[in-house]
Amino acid sequence: MTARTSTETARDIPEATVARLPVYLRALTTLLDEGTTTCSSEDLAGAAGVNSAKLRKDLSYLGSYGTRGVGYDVEYLHFQIAREIGVTHDWPVVIVGIGNLGHALANFSGFRSRGFRVVALLDADPSRHEEQVAGIDVRPFADLGEIVREHGVAIGVIATPAAAAQDVTDAMVASGITSILNFAPAVLAVPPGVDVRKVDLSIELQILAYHEQRKAQGDPADPSEPAEAPEEATA
């Protein structure tokens, strides 16, 4: 009990904090590009669009990487957050469903620059297999297992129609994938130990529509909207 266990990072970071770390990482990247070497929690919080107290608390879960009276070393903090998230090395990723969205994702340069590498594009439609997208061959969906084994893929992206999403999920899980990013509007069933995150355009728009309706429907001059406070923009 006296000695720390074998894993060095034995703390468990709150989920809300984990979701913000990538935002901080991006803000730090911007600061690095601008040549900034040091920043205060106030600076970084502004760039990330959050409260500075919240930022400091978030960072405190990783350790004490700041210096009181000075602030944080941008490069050092960037590395520490990248290490904590696990993007100091690239993660291999497969994309399934190379339609409208799949094409856009395959061409997305941000993948590579943020710790991910697309190792394969898969589609069930044989007419797609002639194609190359972003310099990568589109391959038959049946090759999934082989590709996952060969590259040690842990993360899969689903960009198929909703009707196919569960089948694709099951195949991914069977092949050894344990993290899935789902763009299809479907609720996926997965066994324990597999993480699913969804990106859903329609849901986001409907949430906006709800608030929009309230603005219009309620008092025409109701300032009680919980809108974002004006903040610095970051790339």
Add this chain to the structure above:
Amino acid sequence: MTARTSTETARDIPEATVARLPVYLRALTTLLDEGTTTCSSEDLAGAAGVNSAKLRKDLSYLGSYGTRGVGYDVEYLHFQIAREIGVTHDWPVVIVGIGNLGHALANFSGFRSRGFRVVALLDADPSRHEEQVAGIDVRPFADLGEIVREHGVAIGVIATPAAAAQDVTDAMVASGITSILNFAPAVLAVPPGVDVRKVDLSIELQILAYHEQRKAQGDPADPSEPAEAPEEATA
């Protein structure tokens, strides 16, 4: 103070509930398509991938639309949720930035079927203005104000590079748009009264990577992962 104010739906629904209503709506659409006329909270919760107690509590914010001992009338509940969200009529939407992602969004059929109508595609690059995407002309970004006024647009979608996102935002706000869905990896500054939601692929992947790293790094056989419980899939 004795009489209720003019607005009928004066309750304020928790934000977490608002974010789930679209999921319920979609599950109900599926049930409707299957010809189901009635469902219990257990059924619907399964289809939506949530706890049934949470579902009932969420619905209770809208009113008492169920019947004890029976369940909910699928069609009636669908209408009530759609009305609450505000998607009984279509919302006009503009998309700015018709590159890789913008093309995919313009071609996305789910817009129309879920309460939204793309009234214009805008891009700053003149070479794009020759183009038609999904039967809609790509127009100069300068036309934004005119289009917003003409169609009464309240919702804008940003699919430009991050560097342009704040400028686009400012122009949108100036033209009268009060809800923005942002796909660019940038923190946007907006005045009070304007809502911003972001969709960020890189952040989602990095969150997955964090958990993935934990699975691998910690004990190789650690079942303490807070993974999704197996649930029914829905279209």
Add this chain to the structure above:
DNA sequence: AGGAGTTTGTGAACGTGAGAACAAAACCGA
């Protein structure tokens, strides 16, 4: 009509997250 069986709606307990406030720790200048 009445009792058994179902399922909703909600009060209460619990857990997580946000923000204010401040002591501790560093730097700086004389």
Add this chain to the structure above:
DNA sequence: TCGGTTTTGTTCTCACGTTCACAAACTCCT
């Protein structure tokens, strides 16, 4: 060396969200 200034790390409190558990309300069958 020492007081003043700055900024972090942390504690405390409040608000929000989740889940349990159960009374109220409804149906169905006898």
